[in-house]
Amino acid sequence: xTVTYIKSLKYGNVPHYEWETELLEQGDGYVFxxxxxxxxxxxxxxxxxxxxxxxxxxxxxxxxxxxxSADIVDGRIHQYYCNINQPAVIQGNGISFVDLDLDLIxxxxxxxxxxxxxxxxxxxxxxxxxxxxxxxxQELAALQERIASGQFPFDGTIERLAGQIQYxx
Numbered sequence: 116x117t118v119t120y121i122k123s124l125k126y127g128n129v130p131h132y133e134w135e136t137e138l139l140e141q142g143d144g145y146v147f148x149x150x151x152x153x154x155x156x157x158x159x160x161x162x163x164x165x166x167x168x169x170x171x172x173x174x175x176x177x178x179x180x181x182x183x184s185a186d187i188v189d190g191r192i193h194q195y196y197c198n199i200n201q202p203a204v205i206q207g208n209g210i211s212f213v214d215l216d217l218d219l220i221x222x223x224x225x226x227x228x229x230x231x232x233x234x235x236x237x238x239x240x241x242x243x244x245x246x247x248x249x250x251x252x253q254e255l256a257a258l259q260e261r262i263a264s265g266q267f268p269f270d271g272t273i274e275r276l277a278g279q280i281q282y283x284x
Contacts, residue, residue, distance in 0.1 A: 116137035116138060116139075116149070117137065117138040117208060118135055118136075118137060118138075118208060119135070119136045119137065119138045119146070119148045119208050119209070119210060120133065120134075120135055120136075120208060120209045120210070121133060121134050121135070121136055121148070121173070121175075121209075121210050121211075122209070122210070122211040122212075123198075123200075123211075123212060123214050124211060124212065124213045124214065125160075125213065125214060125237070125241060126213055126215070126237065126241040126242075126243060126247075127241055127242075128213070129159075129241075130159040131158075131159055131160055131214055132156055132157060132158045132159060132160070133156075133157050133159075134150065134154055134155065134156045134157065134167075135154060135155075136148035136149055136150050136151070136154070136173060137149045137151065138208070139172070139276055140276065144176060144177040144178045144205075145174065145175065145176040145177070145178075145179075145205075145268075146174075146175050146205060146210065147172060147173065147174055147268075147272075147273075147276055148172075148173045148175070148210075149170070149171070149172060149173075149280060150167065150170060150171035150172075150173055150184070151170065152167075152168060152169060152170050152282070152283075153166060153167070153168060154166070154167050155167075169186050169187060169188050169193070170186075170187040170188075170280065170282055171184045171185060171186050171187060172184075172185045172187065172192075172273050172276050172277050172280075173185075174268050174273065175203040175205065175210045175212065176202060176203055177202050177203055177204065177205050178202055179202060180199060180200060180201065180202060180215075180250070180251075180254035180257075180258075181197050181198060181199055181200065181219075181254065181258045182197065182198045182200060182203070182212060183195060183196070183197050183268060183269075183273065184196045184197075185273045185277060187277055187280075187282065190282050191277075192273070192274065192277055194220060194221060194222045195220065195221040195273075196218060196220050197218060197219040197220070197258060198212075198214050198215075198217075198218055199215050199216070199217040199218065199219070199251055199254050199255050199258065200212045200213055200214045200215050201213040201215065215234070215243075215247070215251045216230050216233045216234035216237050216251075217229075217230055217231065217234045217251060217252075217255050218230050219255065219258055219259065219262075226259070226262065228255065234251070
């Protein structure tokens with residue numbers, strides 16, 4: 116498999132965190148990658164390196180304003196974690212995106228919005244223009260609709276990819 120490097124940035128291209136994955140599937144303007152069990156996540160904001168002890172199928176798009184991480188525990192999807200972000204830049208074996216704080220997660224079959232307080236704080240701290248604030252909220256609503264109507268990649272694609280992985284530690 117091809118190693119793919121992921122970089123998350125905060126507004127203004129401030130390094131946030133980065134990690135390595137393996138390319139699973141690439142299409143027109145999107146990629147799916149596999150986050151291996153035990154991968155290292157370098158968190159620039161917290162000046163720390165964390166070990167992630169689960170597998171993950173991750174989705175990045177150069178046209179959509181969200182990412183998806185489907186965390187896999189014991190061979191099954193345990194949770195979905197979606198970042199609202201500016202469309203990803205996909206170049207060669209690198210992917211970067213600007214994280215806009217608002218997240219949509221699904222645990223135990225229930226979707227909820229998290230980090231609203233972080234979003235509000237960062238509007239002032241990073242100087243988000245009003246147009247970006249409005250667009251971020253619109254994109255969150257669009258993602259919720261996409262999930263509710265089963266549109267790609269929430270159309271079974273993530274589950275198909277998760278089912279093809281041979282999980283071991």
